[in-house]
Structures are given as C-alpha cells and as structure tokens.
Amino acid sequence: MSQSASEIARRVRAGETTARTVIEDHLAVISRRDGEINAFNLVTGDSALEAADGIDARVARGEDPGPLAGVPVAIKDNLCTRGVPTTCSSRILEGWRPPYDATVVQRLRAAGAIMVGKTNLDEFAMGSSTENSAFGPTRNPIDVSRVPGGSSGGSAAAVASGMAPVSLGSDTGGSIRQPAALCGVVGVKPTYGLVSRLGLVAFASSLDQIGPFAGSVTDAALVLEVIAGHDPGDSTSIPQPAPSLVAEVGRGVAGLRIGRVVDLPGGAEPEVETRLEEAFAALAAAGAEIVDVRLPSFAYALTAYYLIAPAEASSNLARYDGVRYGMRVAAADTNAMYAATRAAGFGDEVKRRIMLGTYALSAGYYDAYYGKALKVRRLIADDFARAYSACDAILMPTSPVVAFPFGDKVDDPMSMYLCDIYTIPTNLAGHPAMSVPFGTGAHGMPVGIQVLAPTLAESTMFRVGGALEAAGRGA
C-alpha cells in the first residue's frame, strides 16, 4: 500500500514534497498494475496533474490547500463528477458526463484532494463481487484469481494495490464494508444522513450512504471528516456539522462495553469465526468489557433488504429510458424504445432486481412484500436499540467468507446475496459500521472484522476500530 493520506497531506502542506510528485507516483502504480486489476473505469491523469500543480502553486503562495492537500483519491463511478464520464459501470450510461459534481466530490476538492480516476463497480451498485460490471470485473490485488468483493470493488482494490491511499465508495447493503474486508483495507459506512447523497446515483434511497476506503483507520476518519456534515441539497441530510473523528482513533477502548451477538446466524468460514474470537480477546485485553447481546430479528434482515432495496431501485432506475441522456435504442414508438433501450442497456442482475422490486410493489402484493419488509425493518431497528442500551459497540464478521474465485457465485443469485448477511442489518437500521482488516483466513486471504455503533456514534466506532487495528498489527 502507498503512503498514508495523512502523511501525504502533512508533507505537501509543509512543502516537504510536491503534489505533482505524489500524483506522478500514484499514476505510475496505476499504469503498472491496473491493466491486470481493472480497478478503474477511467483514469483522469491529465486533470490530476493540473490540479496538483494548482495545489503546489497555492502552497508556494503560503496558502493552506486543506487537510487532504495533494492526496490522490479514487472515486466510485456512481458518483457524479462534472464533465467526467459517470457510467455506474452500465452500458446505459456509457459516456454520460454529468453537468454537476456530487457534494462529496466538491468537498474533497475544497480540502485539496485530487481525483485520479473513477473506479469500477457492480452495475448500479448491485452486487457483491464487481462481476456484474458491464466493463469487466475488477480483480483482488492480493490474489487476482479472486473477486475483490462488491459493489465498490474498484475503490477497494485501488487502495489495496497502492493506486490511491484513499477512495470513496457507496454502501447500500455492505458495498463498502464487504470489499474492504475481502481486500484487506478499512471501509466505513457512516450513519444514514451523515454524508450527503446529492450526486450519488441512487440505488436504494433509504439505504445508500457514501463512505471512505483507506489503508488505515486514521485516514478513513480524515476523509469522513471532510465529506460529512449537513447539505441543504439533500432532504435526508442530518442537520449537523461533520464530527471530529481523527482525534478519536487512538483513544483506546478502556471502559467501553463491546457487544457479542449470541444469536448471530452462523455459517461463516471457520477462520473468520476464529479471527472474530481473537478480535474480542484483543479488545478485552485492551480494557473493554465484552457483553452478550441478542438481535432476534437479525436473520430476517436479508429478506427485508431484498424486498426494500430492489423496490426502491426499480423506481430509481426507471429514469433510464433513453429520452434525455444515456443510451437509446431506436424504435418505432416510445414504448418500444423504452423496452429495447432498457433491455440492451441493463445487465442481468440489474434486470432481476428491477423485476423483483416491481413485483414487491405491485398491486395486490404491496402488503405481503414491501409493506411487510418495512415492518421487519422496524423490528431490526428496535433490536439494535435494545442491544445498544447494554453496550457501546458491537463486533461481528464483515463477510462470512474470504474473497472467493471468479464465477463461484455469479450463477446463483441467492448465494451471492448471502454474502451480505452481516452487513445488511445496519443499512436497514441506518447505523454506522466499519470493517477493519484483522488477520487472514482461508487461502491466506484477508479477514475483516466489523465494528457497529449506534446512530451518530462514529466517535465510538473509530475508537474501537483504532484499537482493533492496533491489535491486528501486533497479531
């Protein structure tokens, strides 16, 4: 992995190195490795160098370009970047250039960060392996015969392979945390509403959140501080400023109560279970108290999610109709044009989820499916609320499996969906969660441990994450 973002920013601001040097170094890594890994849909080398020169000029003038001065950032290709193609790894948006920047992209730029490219994803963020991309899969940098996870596989792989110290992904059912675990990097999903969704191409509106990948918990905290905070352009944005998080990372866990979910659905690989036990032991050794908690509705989260998310997605993706932008397949009338365009433009997984979602909302089925799923969601949130009255954070695996070989799960949607069994519940409840690399599992592949915390308790989450990371380095 590359130098840390914190270190880069410090050195650029201090004049110890130039942003140009930093960018050139990272572009060289990309050039060397991305042919094989395919983390990027698009590398924006020229504009990155131009931006770097701008940062350097400001430093030379005695200005402070910001807390991420000169830091290369890879941006998931479902985040709008003005004038730069944003494809969501789908044919239906191939070549489309947004006329505006996502709020998080604006905030990164204002903090001095430099975008080096748009990263690959499962099409429209639907998937857990990045095999559903219309532009070819991304490979796991640690073992290129294996998937990097998904849907933010490109962003995870970019950080894991040293192409960028930090990147942005989106997480609807685990799409940041799971690839972070599979690639051995840190991945954070913030509290729903902490980070503005304006400019994030919507998959499931009540579940989507943007978050950072990084090589360290501190770097992740640094990026989250920059992108978080109220945005009046997003009605679901929490009306609070960004929290201070970097300072929390080294505070340790003495006196914190860490929950162990005793009724957690099993089925994780044995090495993953072992790493989890070691994580609990490490935190206990660091002064935390481990308490038993229960989440009785946890297992039903998968069903609720795979009814709610596709339902919202079926509506969010209806706008891709060939009328105003993106791909159009010509036809004799508008109705035929819609059907032909969407059939040609969407991949199979997207189609499956659109149909699933349409079915769950359709007349006569709303109460049985979508309506019920919303109630299950409430049960899950209530479970967490009860658990958090007894503990400050919860630990569990991020993914039940380590990175699996290409093709293993692609033909069996249900088996792919089960990859998200530990990440989905927090999306439904809207709580924050992060994955921290903690040792390895089968085939020497990385294992990620997931830290969950209550709404807006990112500070606690980063404390625990920091302690895990420290212990993991020692392990």
Added chain:
Amino acid sequence: MAEQHSHITAADVAKVARLARLDIDGETVDHFTAQLSRVMDHFGDIDALDLDGVEPMTQPYPLVNVLRDDVEQPTLDTDEVLAAAPEAEDHRFRVPPIIGLEG
C-alpha cells in the same frame, strides 16, 4: 391479498417485465423465473414473524419539515443539456410517436 411466496410464475415475470419496460424474450423469462423463484422461496421466512401493530419504517433517521426558500437558483445551459440528449430538435428532446402509454 396473495401470500404466494413459494411461486413467482413466468406469467408474473412477464407482467412485471412489461410494467418495468424491460424487453425480455421467452427463454430469458424462464431463466429469470427460476432464479427469482428461488429467491422468493427464501423470503417466506418473514411469514413466521408476528408483525401486528408494528409501525412500518421508511426512513432510518426521523427528520421533519426540511424546506427550502422560494429563491431562484442557477439553471443548466440548454444547449449543453440538449447536446447530451440522444435526439434533440428545436431546443427540445425528440422521441418517437408516443403510443401505448398512460399520459
């Protein structure tokens, strides 16, 4: 109200594909039906839950009254937008005849 978790049929899939404006041929309908059927089978698990009196949860963070002032904001450039359109004419988006649609 239908409690048909165990079976999503090819007819259901075809109807839903029409509603969603997805042109899929017969073979694909069958393929998707098999896959979706397996997925829907799993979803039968929530039938075991007692959901009487449980309030649906549509949003994770309960905000109210998020409003903006009635003040003009900059608009997009017409030419730029239409240049990105699949087909445009006379400063408007052009589409083939609008037949067979609700309007």
Added chain:
Amino acid sequence: MSNPNAHLSTVVATEDQLLEGGWEMVVGLEVHVELATRTKLFSGSPNRFGDAPNSNIDPVTLGLPGALPVLNRTAVELAMRIGLALNCRIQPCIFHRKNYFYPDMPKAYQISQYDLPLNADGHLVLPSGTVVGVERAHLEEDTGKSTHVGGATGRIHGSDYSLIDFNRAGVPLVEIVSRPDIRTSEQAREYVAELRAILEAIGASDAKMEEGSMRVDANVSVHKPGTPFGTRCEIKNVNSIRALGRAIDYEARRQIDIIDTGGEIRQETRHWDDAQGRTHTLRTKEDADDYRYFPEPDLVRLEPSQDWIESVRTSLPALPAARRAALSALTGYDTRSEAIVVVVERGQHEYVHAVADAGGDPVRALVYVQQSFAEEGSVPQVPASDLAALTILERDGKVSATQAKQILAELVDNGGGDASAIAAAKGFEAMDTSAIESMVAEAIAADPDAWAKYCAGEEKAAGAIVGRVMKASKGKADGKVVAAIMQSRRSAG
C-alpha cells in the same frame, strides 16, 4: 329511503335537477392548480410560463442521476392557504411516488401525495348555497409538455414524432378533489368559477383555464335515485368553464342513452372534443398502469406547526363569499346578483367601498363599476373621489342618468376628472322638474293613444311618451323624473 351511496355522497338531487327520464347525474371534479411560486416544487428553477423551451431546467427537473428533491416552503404555504380557504383540516403528511412511464415524466415517477395528503375533508359553499365536499387538496409536481409533430391534428394519433419541453416539469400543483356532490352541469360551472375566484383572492394561483394554470377533469356517472351510483367516466381536455358544462351534459346524455338501450357503461377516460361537441375514448381503465405507490424516501415528513397554520389563517384575505356579503351589506343588492358577482370576480370590490368611503352613493358606484369598468382591473385608474363626485351629481338630480353615463365614459377614458366641470363643459344640466312637467304634458297631447293605453295599465305604452320627452329635451331630462311625473298624473286621473 336510506341512501345506498351515503359513504360517497349524501347529496340527493331535487326534483328539478333530475334529467329527463328521472335520471340523476353525479359529478365529481378534480382540479389541478399551478401555484404562484417563484420556483419549482422541488428545485430552484424558475416557475415561469412562456420562456424558451428547456431553459428552466436543472438536475432535479431533468431527472438526472444523483439529483435530489428539496421541498419549496412557499409552495407549502400556498397549499395551506388553499386548504384553509376550502375549510380543510391541515394534517401531518408525507409524499409518495407514483410510478409510470411517459416521455414528459423525467423520473418516470411523479412525486405526489397518496393516503396522507396535506389538506383533507373540506367543503366549498357555492354562491347559490349548495355545499360541495372537498375530499382532499394535495401537493404534487407537474410534468413537462409534449408537442406532437407530423399528424394532421397535432395530437398523438398519426404523429411522426414528439418533442418534449421540461420547463413545466416540477412546477408545483395542488390537486383539489371534490366529493361526488355535484348534481347539475350548472353547479359544476359554479364550483369551478367560485374556486377560481377563491384561488385568485388568496394569491395561490392565477387559475386560468385557458392558459393551463387551472385544469379541470370531470368524473360523470348517472343513476336512478335510490340505486347505487353508476359506473363513472373521467372526462379530460375541458379548457373553459363553458366547455365543462357542455361536456358534462353531453356525457350524462351519452351514458343515459347507452343504459336505456340495454348497454353497460365501461369505466374509462374520455377526451372532450369541443369542436365536435362530444367525448370519445382515450383509454380504458384496464389498460391503466399499476402505479406502485410507495412513500418517497428522498423527502421527510411534513408537519406544519399550529403556529404556522394559524399565521396562514390570520393572513388569509377575505374570500369571495365574504367580499360579496360586504358589498351586499353596503348596497342592499343580493349576494347572488350579477353586479356583485361580476365586481367581486374582477377584484373591484375594494374600489366600490373606497368610492362609498369618499362619500359616493354605494348603489350607483356598484352599477357604474359593473357597467363601465370591465377593462379596468382591480385598481381602476379613476380616483375613487372622482367617481364619488359623479354618483352624487346624479343622485342629487344635477345630471340625468344618460348624462351621467357620458361623463362616466369620459372619466374612464381619461383616468379621472372633475365630473361637475365635465358636465358644465358639455352643457349638461338636469332640467328642473317644472320644465319636464311641461314636456310630459306636450308629449301626452301629441300621442293621446299611447297615453290612454298607459293609463289603462299597459306599462309598455309609456315608452312612446318617454321617447318624445327625451327627444324634446335632447336627453337632458332625467328618465326617472319623467316616469315619476307620468305615474302621478295617471294616479291623479
């Protein structure tokens, strides 16, 4: 006899409202109103009619990927004004998505309100006294506009292609849904006219059907009293109040004819063709999309506080009904009289009060304004005091009614003036009564037959006598004075 339709409407037509054959027509109206905000409902693009196509657009308006809606405070305020003016309950509410595909729908869903609308359970009292229930008045966004090119009629049928302009997409609408309480086409027209007057009075919308800022769809069915309501059809493309009346009457008759000949009414949407004077099928309800309503996840709950509701309520201006009542109290005219209805509709009621306040004669003020101020707008140019002076001249008999009319015309043309001076300049002076008496005597002598008929009770015969007097006086005689003289001569024998 219990009403089998009481759950929908408790209104039962009176005998004279029934159609030939004993049929009762049942009408509900859905009115969409464009709100008079500066910007759109969910984004800051201008809400303006007539701009160059696709010039008032932004990511939200176009349904671009990643765009998010944010609710316009003023739109909510205007919607609340409408709710209060229609006696609705304002309640906590949410938005829903209504999903369907159409090229002028940029997101392929419309953000609207479904089972929890902002305003519910109100009513509108028509000037004639009928009460029509208002089920709901909710917020939703408007669609873009499509023009169809290549066909003979400019309609979709037979067109070669269509062009879409999204300027109107996202404009705030309030949809006002009445209960099916309307029983005649006359009531329907009255409802729409009164609604329009209310909307203008409260500043919520300019509500012009001809410009599309108010759109009316009618649901029409027929049945025999005491039986359940019949199947209804929805009529669209009604572009004026007059057309509304014609369309409803036509549709009721069409349905009656079908039933009378043993047919069944098919529930469908029909298009009103004003040129041909008939409705025809647009689409049947079976073809209709399943809208798959679900709560809009990108917007949060709207819960107007009691304080906000009260401040809207107290800032509501007087509604047309109250304005009519005030003019009625001032002048003694009935609230349903044409003079009062017209003057309030034009927004000139305050002016009439101002003329009265300036010492003018209220009745004459009302009549002058009704007759001569059609082009004046709600703030006439003629200063109230100038008009007041004229009313007093006429009241005091210094000028005749005919002369007053001429002076009035000049006041209107010049945006004011000194009535006395104008009268003098024109050589107007009311004739004194004795001079008029002589002229009446001369006229009677010249036309004894007419006088005999008049004395026998034929009021129409008076015209000949009056005409002679007016001619002889060159219009200076006050007609009322002439009439009074003739009456007293007749009474005296």
